[in-house]
Amino acid sequence: MPPLIEAVDISKRFAGGLGREATLALAGLSLTIDVAAPRVTAIVGESGSGKTTLARLLLGLTDPSGGEVRYRGTDLRQLARAERVQFRRNVQAVFQDPYGVYNPFYRVDHVLWTPVRRFRLARTAAAARELVERALQAVGLRPEEILGRFPHQLSGGQRQRVMVARALLLRPKLIVADEPVSMVDASLRATILGSLRRLTDEHGISVLYITHDLATPYQVSDSILVLYRAHVVEAGAAQPIVTAPQHPYTRLLTSSIPRAEVTRDWLTAEDTNRRVSNAADATGCCFADRCPEVEAACLAALPGLYHTEPRRAVACVQYRRHPALPADNLDKVLLV
């Protein structure tokens, strides 16, 4: 059977308005997600790196400018009606803003009953209720505290977990979670990420976890893909990327994590590595203008991926002595 989701050299360019340049949001990226090997893959990058664009492309909410996203071997744009329903059921999304996804006039129950009804998940009302209650319990919520309430009566963390529960109801094969914990505080963050991790371990659901920090993917994901201004800069197994980052940008990311330690060296590095220009130059490395280790070769051409370790690829000329990894072979370092 063809893989669940296959992104083949997808790119996205947003046309500029009057007198404005077009923006490249994502440069050719290939990625496969298969049900045979459920895993948590983290997509890490700052604002504007293209991580949300990638999520929207994989969910079929935006059409790619180049390449295609395939569901079970068929381009998303050409799915037949029945396949499309299947796709919508098997690939679920949890969005960034737990405030914006609810209709304030409906009780929270609405977002949970709608999928049950639409996808005919239960035959009787009692069975439906049990299904909903089980999904809520799976994310650590007490159904009696949630059902019958309006969205404004729940906290941000509760709302976010209801969205995870909703995604769970459908028993999807893949959940695309776009910054699911950016609006909740540190202790709840751990709880929500824990429930996402369990989805993979206990229910065999793959998770694409999109985030701007490297500390949480280190805890919950199997592999990490670091994006910077539309390009993949480093990808591979989660642990080595965080503990021994190779790309200068990944190093900047890990050193920027404020650590709960007695030694304090976090505040000393002010204003180095500030982004100098916004222009997406056609030539040269996308990180060259902020890179402390920039050399002449960086400005000449966009570096390709180098296969530095069995499960790691880095797009930086410092690693040119390693064999090159074709961009469409990224799965080689991402798969467990």
Added chain:
Amino acid sequence: MSPAPILRLDGLRVAFDHPRGRVRAVDDVSFSLLPGERFGLAGESGSGKSTLALSILRMIKPPGHIEAGVVRFLGSPVGDLDDEGARALRLAGIALVPQGSMNSLNPVSRIGRQITDAFADHGLRLGREERKCRIADLLAQVGLPANVARMYPHELSGGMKQRACIAIAICLRPKVIVADEPTSALDVVVQRQVMATLARVQRDIGAAVILIGHDLGLMAQFVDRLAIMYAGRLVEVAPIGEIISRPRHPYTRALIAALPLLQQRGALSGIPGLAPSLHELPSGCAFHPRCDLAVERCRGERPAVRETEGAAVACHLA
């Protein structure tokens, strides 16, 4: 002898009248802030951190009110000020960098104009040249180029907007800066730059900072002393090194355990249960239903804050 505190809270209690009864968002909070000190206030959402910040600035609006206690700025109670006095105090004495402050800039007014408004509001009449000069200086202080003065908020990135907010907050050289989650919407790299800017500016003008947040990693790197707040009360106050290396309250320990560590993998654990509703606070210690060490005494008797070796803790077991 230690210097006189610049700000002092004694038994502060802020209540909100609600149809279901009165709730106390801030309950019996006391601490003092030394000149130039960086003080952190951490806790989960709903623990009363932001309400506490607003009460320091005398900005609690009905149905909320200060039920008991005093906030003293430079020795005199803030509560005694009339409305004009309170207006003068804000910005010039105590400045707030509000939560989500990137959205608190006026979208239809240029950054320079918004700084000028702050000057004008405090009766500072400046000539055109001097005003320009002061604004350029302020922007330079927070690491922004002078042309930002001519820009509108939508032309700035998140980090730049946050810096602009800091520039407005420091324009009258306040003695205390209250920063309410100043970096919660920014990514890690920009967060570090903004916090470094805040630290430098604070040193330059000699102000004390109250940093409100929930990320203990950020607190560990920024503040000198940290207070942990739970259900409206301070449960632990100690120098930051002490809190990180030797947390005394079980809630503090749980907060630290909830941080994603880079040393250990797969050790992520949230705090079990939910923060209590202020309408029905648990008896005794408010944390006891979520505390794995709770004993009978915790259910019946509310622990008072006790001083132990430089730290103040409200726990029967500490």
